[in-house]
Structure formats: structure tokens, C-alpha cells
Amino acid sequence: xxxxxxxxxxxxxxxxxxxxxxxxxxxxxxxxxxxxxxxxxxxxxxxxxxxxxxxxxxxxxxxxxxxxxxxxxxxxxxxxxxxxxxxxxxxxxxxxxxxxxxxxxxxxxxxxxxxxxxxxxxxxxxxxxxxxxxxxxxxxxxxxxxxxxxxxxxxxxxxxxxxxxxxxxxxxxxxxxxxxxxxxxxxxxxxxxxxxxxxxxxxxxxxxxxxxxxxxxxxxxxxxxxxxxxxxxxxxxxxxxxxxxxxxx
Numbered sequence: 001x002x003x004x005x006x007x008x009x010x011x012x013x014x015x016x017x018x019x020x021x022x023x024x025x026x027x028x029x030x031x032x033x034x035x036x037x038x039x040x041x042x043x044x045x046x047x048x049x050x051x052x053x054x055x056x057x058x059x060x061x062x063x064x065x066x067x068x069x070x071x072x073x074x075x076x077x078x079x080x081x082x083x084x085x086x087x088x089x090x091x092x093x094x095x096x097x098x099x100x101x102x103x104x105x106x107x108x109x110x111x112x113x114x115x116x117x118x119x120x121x122x123x124x125x126x127x128x129x130x131x132x133x134x135x136x137x138x139x140x141x142x143x144x145x146x147x148x149x150x151x152x153x154x155x156x157x158x159x160x161x162x163x164x165x166x167x168x169x170x171x172x173x174x175x176x177x178x179x180x181x182x183x184x185x186x187x188x189x190x191x192x193x194x195x196x197x198x199x200x201x202x203x204x205x206x207x208x209x210x211x212x213x214x215x216x217x218x219x220x221x222x223x224x225x226x227x228x229x230x231x232x233x234x235x236x237x238x239x240x241x242x243x244x245x246x247x248x249x
Contacts, residue, residue, distance in 0.1 A: 011215070011244040012106055013149075013177035015119040015169060018130070019057075019089070020185035021207040023103075024096045026053035030059065031094035036077060044069060044077070056212040057085065089122065090129035092136055098209065100228030102141035109143065115177065117149040119168035119184075124190045125154045133157055148175075161194035181205055188213035190222055 016095065019025050029052055033045040036117060044067065055062050058098045060081055088094055105116050122130060127150065134145050151168035153159060172179050182193050185207040194204055206215075206224035 010113070010178040012111075013117050013172050014114070014181040014183070015172060015177050015179060016105070016182075016215040017121065017151070017165075017184040017186070017189065017207070018118055018120040020209050020211060021183055022101050022134070024095055024098050025210065026050050026097040028085070028088050028094050028217075029053050029057055031091065032088050033080055035084060035088075036080050039080075044073075048079075054210070056210050058212055061213075086123070086126065089218065090126060090133040092133055095133055095137060097137055098228055100202045102138055102143050104228045105138070106141050106143050115149060116145070116150065117172050119146060119151050119165055119182065121153050121164050123157060124154045127152055161186070162189050165189045166192050166196055169196070174233070179185075182201045185208055185209045185211045186213050187211065187215050187217035187222075191217040191219065194219045194221060 009032040012171070016022055019028075030048065030050055033048060037043060037045050050065075052063070060078060064077060069077065096214040102157060108114055108116050119136075120130070127147070130152070131145055131147060131150060135143075138144060145244065149172075151164075151171045153161075153164045155164065167183075167240065169179055169182065179202055181191065184190055190204040190206055195201075200221050204222040204224060206222050207217055208224045208226040215224075
């Protein structure tokens with residue numbers, strides 16, 4: 001493989017997933033559970049703290065069973081959770097970014113002819129609120145997300161998310177962006193992109209946070225990590241000389 005320098009005259013783009021990659025979904029889960037107690041005058045979750053949220057947002061039942069909540073009440077809580085979860089995704093005080101992720105995004109946005117796209121399974125109906133909440137969070141870091149660089153799910157919540165991710169990458173490519181990297185916490189989403197990237201030109205970065213698909217989906221061209229450390233990217237020189245990114249061209 002050569003160097004990414006051969007794309008120096010192209011607009012480059014790194015695509016990020018949002019939930020579980022930029023945002024720590026444990027805070028959303030905790031917010032909804034505390035809201036349940038407030039709305040219903042209960043105390044099921046009064047002693048639950050962020051450290052107790054060690055499961056994917058789709059697997060709340062594991063916590064309810066751990067708390068020995070009755071089957072009847074579990075069904076009631078799960079129904080409330082399902083109805084409230086999407087509406088809570090854009091509540092500012094319930095959204096917390098992973099430490100360092102906005103520093104990474106800012107660094108990429110500061111590189112010449114380099115852009116950051118968002119490739120998410122969130123429904124299209126949340127577009128305005130998603131941009132508003134992310135830009136409010138990113139403002140103190142000097143980060144700004146553009147509407148035209150946000151790809152969302154227009155297919156419906158029952159659509160397989162890996163298919164949405166493929167459409168997102170193709171969307172950016174249709175505007176002549178050279179997508180050089182994709183960051184996602186779900187291994188199955190990274191596999192989907194790997195399957196269409198026949199020349200291995202997209203560096204697949206696994207955010208090793210909380211996810212529901214198996215790590216066995218990760219292929220040899222994936223890099224996995226559980227922190228966002230800007231010093232690993234900033235080396236003498238610039239983006240095009242970075243040894244981790246030279247492998248993608």
C-alpha cells in the first residue's frame with residue numbers, strides 16, 4: 001500500500017457513529033430510569049449509579065432481573081423505557097461525550113481538506129435535535145457538526161443498522177469525499193463496511209465501549225481501543241504522515 005498523500009487533493013472524511021461512540025449511552029439509560037421513578041413515585045432505581053450500567057441500551061432487562069423486579073413490573077418499566085429512550089437522546093444534561101472524543105474530532109476538523117461526518121442509526125425525525133444537542137456539547141471544544149455531513153436512518157427502526165451504515169458511507173462518497181476511516185462501537189457495523197471496502201482503503205476503528213454484537217465480526221483491518229487519546233494521533237508532521245493512517249491508502 002502506498003500513502004494517503006495520493007489523496008491530498010481530495011476532500012477527506014472520517015465518519016463517526018454517535019451513540020456508544022461519541023456519546024456514553026450509560027447516562028441516557030440512567031436518565032430514563034431516574035425519570036421512571038420520578039414519574040411513578042417509585043424507588044426502583046434510587047441506588048443505581050453510572051457504574052451499575054454495564055450493559056447495552058437494548059439489554060435493560062439484565063439490570064431489572066439483577067434487581068429482582070417482578071415480571072409484571074419489568075414489562076411496565078420496559079414499555080416506559082422504550083417510549084422514553086429516543087426522546088431522551090437529545091436532552092442536554094443526559095448526553096455525555098466520552099472523554100477526549102471531541103478533542104479528536106476538533107483535531108481532524110483542523111486538518112486541511114479534512115471533514116468529520118456522522119453516520120448514525122438514529123431516525124431521521126431526530127435530525128434537528130441531534131445537531132442541536134451535539135453542537136451545544138461541542139461548542140466548548142470548538143467543534144461544529146454540519147447538517148449535510150449527518151447521515152441518519154430514513155428506513156425505519158426495524159431496519160438492520162449495518163445496512164444504514166453502508167448507505168451512510170456511500171452517501172459521503174457520492175459527494176466525492178474520500179472516506180478514509182470509520183469509527184463505531186458495534187463490530188457488526190464495522191464488518192458491514194469492511195465487506196464493501198474491497199480495496200481496504202477505509203480504516204475501521206472500533207470504539208471498545210459497550211456494544212451488543214460480537215467482537216468476532218472485527219476483521220484484520222480493524223483497530224480497537226477504549227479511550228480517545230489525541231497524543232496517539234498528533235506526531236511530528238501532519239495527518240498524511242501519521243503511521244496509523246498511512247496503512248489505508
